[in-house]
Amino acid sequence: MPIQIGEIRAARAGEDSKITAGTDRAVTFGGQAKATVPAGAPLVSDPVELPLDALSRLSISVYLPQPTPISTFHWDGKQTAYIGDGNQTASETIATAQTTDARTLVSEILVDAPANDGAVIAIGDSITDGNGATLDADNRWPDVLAERLVSKHVSVLNAGISGARLLDDAMGVKASARFDRDVLAQPGVKAVILLIGINDISWPGTPFAPEKSLPSLAALTTGYLQLAAQAHAHNLIIIGGTLTPFEGALSGTPLDAYYTPEKEALRQKVNNWIRTSGAFDAVVDFDLLLRDPVHPTRLLPEFDSGDHLHPGDKGNRAMAAAIDLGQLIKN
Incomplete structure (x- = not known):
């Protein structure tokens, strides 16, 4: 089924559920904050201007405005994800209700690295x-x-x-x-x-x-x-x-x-x-x-x-x- 996206933000990751102050960026889709992930298909965002060093860690915060069952996910992600109530995408620290070490919703992040050899x-x-x-x-x-x-x-x-x-x-x-x-x-x-x-x-x-x-x-x-x-x-x-x-x-x-x-x-x-x-x-x-x-x-x-x-x-x-x-x- 389609997934309704209320808002997504990206930032450099800090400790635990924190982000690095001053690095928060809005993620848009055709210039809009809200979007729908089609059933069985990917949704690619607009480019985000966020300078990164090699081996940087990113925090992607996603707000789902309605109950959203997840039918597929990366269950052995080995990285803690923080889940909280309401729209906390712009918060520097997520007020966490629960955690998981599975990865959900985000399948890949494309990085524009001009000086690269593949x-x-x-x-x-x-x-x-x-x-x-x-x-x-x-x-x-x-x-x-x-x-x-x-x-x-x-x-x-x-x-x-x-x-x-x-x-x-x-x-x-x-x-x-x-x-x-x-x-x-x-x-x-x-x-x-x-x-x-x-x-x-x-x-x-x-x-x-x-x-x-x-x-x-x-x-x-x-x-x-x-x-x-x-x-x-x-x-x-x-x-x-x-x-x-x-x-x-x-x-x-x-x-x-x-x-x-x-x-x-x-x-x-x-x-x-x-x-x-x-x-x-x-x-x-x-x-x-x-x-x-x-x-x-x-x-x-x-x-x-x-x-x-x-x-x-x-x-x-x-x-x-x-x-x-x-x-x-x-x-």
Whole structure:
């Protein structure tokens, strides 16, 4: 259903629900403060004059004048959003009734950066989305990669969706179905880093996919080849990431069958193919980087967020540091 917008304002973010004084700007749509988001379609605002430094954090305040059910959102946003009563869009501090770490309504922010050399897009699942990273700390591995690329005038876009899969829809559509929207349609994209497939392997036999059988190696590699072909058809560099260790993942929960020796054997075959197939312009071996040398089917404890699946802050920083910038940038 359409969404009625009463007012939107943008500012540099301050601490918690505060904005930086003096940076508040009105966001308009065809010169008007009120607007309607069409059902199933985006709504793009007028340009906003708000100078920003690299890695700046923005606050987008949205007033909804009527009760508005949200049917789609980014549930694992890892950033606190503040929800209050009434129109507080021009307030320097939101009087908060509740918070959420999901992202709603705003899907992307376009920044006019004349001195830039394009963008790198990280597409994947919860490991890219930042599930194991600290809330509000910008410690996802794409965040840390963005820090490394500031001096190169290259931005990083995070297209990770927690629960995403290569071959099937789930928490978000399958990678092949969203590759056009999340990668090819993004302005200035030069390269893509692909890290996806662990949910295709691990979900079968769990409450997430109780009737699903393990995908074949051929089905997975065909999926990867399709994404590589799409990237190369648009003259993009595509880097493949090996799937990270997951023994012990989510044990003691209803997803206790997330890991099995059979699933591990398939992960090893997939990783061998990623390393040796030549399908990608380069490979970043996240598996080798993050695994425990003493127990290589497990994450190294210092990189583990604690659930034996998602890297923590230190693991995310190690992932970003392992990426060869020369493989992303051709100039």
